[in-house]
Amino acid sequence: MSLRSAFAPVVVRWRAANPYALDTALAALVLFAVSLQWMFPDEGEDPLSWQGWLLGAATAVPLVWRRRAPCAAAGAVSVATPVQALYHAPPPDVMYGGMVVLYTLAALGKPWQRRMMLTGWIVGVVVTMQHQTDKEPFEYAFHLMGLVCAYALGMLARVQRAYTTELEGRARRLERERAADTAWARAEERARIARDMHDILAHAVSLMVVQAEAGPVVVRKDPERAEATFDTIAETGRDAMAQLRRILGVLKEERPDGEAGGRMPQPGVAALPLLVRQVRESTGLRTELRTTGVPRPLSSDTEVAAYRVVQEALTNTVKHARASRAVVELDWTEDRVTLTMTDDGRGPSASAGGHGLIGIRERAAACGGSAETGSGPDGGFRVVVRLPVATDREGALG
CATH class of the missing domain: 3.30.565.10 (Histidine kinase-like ATPase, C-terminal domain)
Structure with a gap:
C-alpha cells in the first residue's frame, strides 16, 4: 500500500469535517506555538511580558475566522505581528499566523487581495527587521522564505481545488450525457421492436384474414383446397409466433457466458x-x-x-x-x-x-x-x- 493511499481516508475525513472546528483547532495550535516561549522561559534570552503574550495571541486568535472573513483575519494578524516584533517582549521567532493568512488568501482570496497581502508582508518584514540591530542576515532569508512558501502552497491548493472542481463538473456532464445516450438507445430499441412486431403481426394477420374469408367458400366447393387453406393459416400463425419469439428474445437477459440462448437470427x-x-x-x-x-x-x-x-x-x-x-x-x-x-x-x-x-x-x-x-x-x-x-x-x- 502506498503512502498516498494510506492517508487518503484521513484526508477525506479532514475535508468532510466542520471547517469552523478545523479553523478553531488551527488557531489553538498557533496559539500554543507562540506560547512556547512562556512555557520554557529559560531557553531564550528575550524579555517576556504579559503584554507580549497578548500580542502573540492576537496573531493566532483571528485565524478562527480565516475562512469566514479572510481579509479581516489577515488584516488583524498583519497589524499584530509587526507590533509584537517592535515591542520585542518577546519578538516572534516564527510568523505562524502570517504564514497561515498568506496561505488562506492565496487559496481563497481575489487576485488583488493576495498580491497586496504578499507584497505588504514582504515589505513589512524587511522594514521591521531593519529596526532590530541584533538580527543576523540568515534571519531575513528564513522569514521571507517562510512567507513565500506559505503563499506558494496556497496557490497550489487553489489550483488543485479548481482542477478537482473541473473534474467533478466533467464527470457530472459525462454522467448526464451517458444517461441521455442510454435513454436514446433504449428509445431506439423500443421503436425498432415496435416496428418489427407491427410488421410481423400485420403481415401474418393480413394473410390469415384473407385465408379465413375465403375458407367458407372453399369448404363448400373444394374440401381438399379448404384443408390446404387452413394449413396455410396455421403455418402463417406458427411462422409469426417464431418471428415474435426472435424479436422478444432481445428483451431477455443474456446468459453468463455472454451468448443469447436460443436466439435465432432475424430474416x-x-x-x-x-x-x-x-x-x-x-x-x-x-x-x-x-x-x-x-x-x-x-x-x-x-x-x-x-x-x-x-x-x-x-x-x-x-x-x-x-x-x-x-x-x-x-x-x-x-x-x-x-x-x-x-x-x-x-x-x-x-x-x-x-x-x-x-x-x-x-x-x-x-x-x-x-x-x-x-x-x-x-x-x-x-x-x-x-x-x-x-x-x-x-x-x-x-
Whole structure:
C-alpha cells in the first residue's frame, strides 16, 4: 500500500469535517506555538511580558475566522505581528499566523487581495527587521522564505481545488450525457421492436384474414383446397409466433457466458424468395421477385430492414390495394441496393396512411438510406427504398 493511499481516508475525513472546528483547532495550535516561549522561559534570552503574550495571541486568535472573513483575519494578524516584533517582549521567532493568512488568501482570496497581502508582508518584514540591530542576515532569508512558501502552497491548493472542481463538473456532464445516450438507445430499441412486431403481426394477420374469408367458400366447393387453406393459416400463425419469439428474445437477459440462448437470427434478403412465395400461395396475389446486378453484403441491420420493408409493402398491398399483381425488384449497385415494390391496385389513396409506410421510412433512415412512396408508372402504388451496402469492416462484423 502506498503512502498516498494510506492517508487518503484521513484526508477525506479532514475535508468532510466542520471547517469552523478545523479553523478553531488551527488557531489553538498557533496559539500554543507562540506560547512556547512562556512555557520554557529559560531557553531564550528575550524579555517576556504579559503584554507580549497578548500580542502573540492576537496573531493566532483571528485565524478562527480565516475562512469566514479572510481579509479581516489577515488584516488583524498583519497589524499584530509587526507590533509584537517592535515591542520585542518577546519578538516572534516564527510568523505562524502570517504564514497561515498568506496561505488562506492565496487559496481563497481575489487576485488583488493576495498580491497586496504578499507584497505588504514582504515589505513589512524587511522594514521591521531593519529596526532590530541584533538580527543576523540568515534571519531575513528564513522569514521571507517562510512567507513565500506559505503563499506558494496556497496557490497550489487553489489550483488543485479548481482542477478537482473541473473534474467533478466533467464527470457530472459525462454522467448526464451517458444517461441521455442510454435513454436514446433504449428509445431506439423500443421503436425498432415496435416496428418489427407491427410488421410481423400485420403481415401474418393480413394473410390469415384473407385465408379465413375465403375458407367458407372453399369448404363448400373444394374440401381438399379448404384443408390446404387452413394449413396455410396455421403455418402463417406458427411462422409469426417464431418471428415474435426472435424479436422478444432481445428483451431477455443474456446468459453468463455472454451468448443469447436460443436466439435465432432475424430474416434478411435471402429470405425474400420465401416471403414472396408465401404471399403468392396464401393470398392468390400474383407476386414476382426480380433481381438485377451482383448481390453485395449488407450489415445485419440493413438485412433485417430490407426484409421488413418488403414484408410491409406486400402487407399493404394485400390489405388495402385490391391488387391482382405485385412485383418486388432488387437492383444491386456498388454502393447500394434499391428495393422497388409495385402493384396494380387502387393507388396512393388506398395506401397513403397508416403506421406501415411510416415504419418503412424510419427503417430506411435508420440504416442511412431513403424511402419514397407514390403512384406507379402504370398506376397502382409503388414503394422505392434505397439502402447502403456494407463497408468491408461492417461486412466482417455483420
